[in-house]
Amino acid sequence: MSFYISLSGLKAAQTDLGVIANNVANVSSVAFKKSSAQFGDIFAATGGPAGGNGVRLVGVQQQFTQGTLETTDKTLDLAVTGEGFFTVKGAGNGPVSYTRAGAFGVDKNRNVIDSTGAHLQVLPTDATGLPTGTAASDLTDLVIPTDNGATPPVQLSAISISETGLVAATYADGSVKNLGVVAMASFPAQDELRQQGDAHWIASGESGAAVYGGGNSGMFGAVRSGTLERSNVDITEELVALISAQRNYQANAKAIETATTMTQTITNMRT
Known part of the structure; x- marks a missing residue:
């Protein structure tokens, strides 16, 4: 189960990175309006120790704030x-x-x-x-x-x-x-x-x-x-968000690696 939870987190981080990258790419576009990815948790209907089954994309929200x-x-x-x-x-x-x-x-x-x-x-x-x-x-x-x-x-x-x-x-x-x-x-x-x-x-x-x-x-x-x-993208704010999304991606990738290692260990013990 932990593998699929981390996999959903990996996909979410990838989506977040894509949205941020699009904002940064359009920092010089006239009247461009930035977007932000909105996420929600997936509740485990059957219960379970974690109380959830991962994360899902709720939507990509546009932000019509005034540009300079x-x-x-x-x-x-x-x-x-x-x-x-x-x-x-x-x-x-x-x-x-x-x-x-x-x-x-x-x-x-x-x-x-x-x-x-x-x-x-x-x-x-x-x-x-x-x-x-x-x-x-x-x-x-x-x-x-x-x-x-x-x-x-x-x-x-x-x-x-x-x-x-x-x-x-x-x-x-x-x-x-x-x-x-x-x-x-x-x-x-x-x-x-x-x-x-x-x-x-x-x-x-x-x-x-x-x-x-x-x-x-x-x-x-x-x-x-x-x-x-001009675009309403704040490049400093986007770069901070980019670092955060990258770390989320790395953390979920590490969790998947750990889950895989544990599964292999258990399999080897049984054999």
């Missing part, structure tokens, strides 16, 4: 301070996903896209900059114009994004036009979001449906233009 902010001075580099996610959508009829990796750029069609090519979504706005719709059907792609569309056209001069996520275009004649409010998303249980890679998540049955709105209000954090959120 890095100033870039690029208008379309966005970060969120507080709760909430940017809403992006795959090109065409691609799926909607959510991210805090705000390294956005502009493609050849003037769509604002992230590092995966997904389009940043905005909500319609009134003249005062407040969203006029917060339903999923109100989401539209953010497109940066080159001019104001008038005759003759007036060229675009600058783009600005406020803490509420209001995107405003300023033209050469000084006129300003609101292009929309960056669609922020929040969830009843964000820890249950399903990871998709590249710091993107999608909603699941356990996370609940997305609630949309503008930044810097209610459950939505402020939008910071010219800033990127």
Whole structure:
């Protein structure tokens, strides 16, 4: 029995090492959120001296704590301070996903896209900059114009994004036009979001449906233009956890070796 108990501990330590290694590997990934392995004991229903049958993996829990902010001075580099996610959508009829990796750029069609090519979504706005719709059907792609569309056209001069996520275009004649409010998303249980890679998540049955709105209000954090959120991995903390997991692995391996030696000794005595 001790052999199988130690074997479960060996597998648990191996899983822990894998989770920690993934955290360390992504220490430089924009807006990466670290994870931690959660374990529970296996109770022996039939009793027994040890009172248990080893350890099992309960799950790998994501930790959506705030990462440090890095100033870039690029208008379309966005970060969120507080709760909430940017809403992006795959090109065409691609799926909607959510991210805090705000390294956005502009493609050849003037769509604002992230590092995966997904389009940043905005909500319609009134003249005062407040969203006029917060339903999923109100989401539209953010497109940066080159001019104001008038005759003759007036060229675009600058783009600005406020803490509420209001995107405003300023033209050469000084006129300003609101292009929309960056669609922020929040969830009843964000820890249950399903990871998709590249710091993107999608909603699941356990996370609940997305609630949309503008930044810097209610459950939505402020939008910071010219800033990127870094990974929330603390490398010192991860290295300490790595040493602990390695020692757990070694201890369980030693316990298996001891159990094997004892079994061989008993077998030799019988023969």
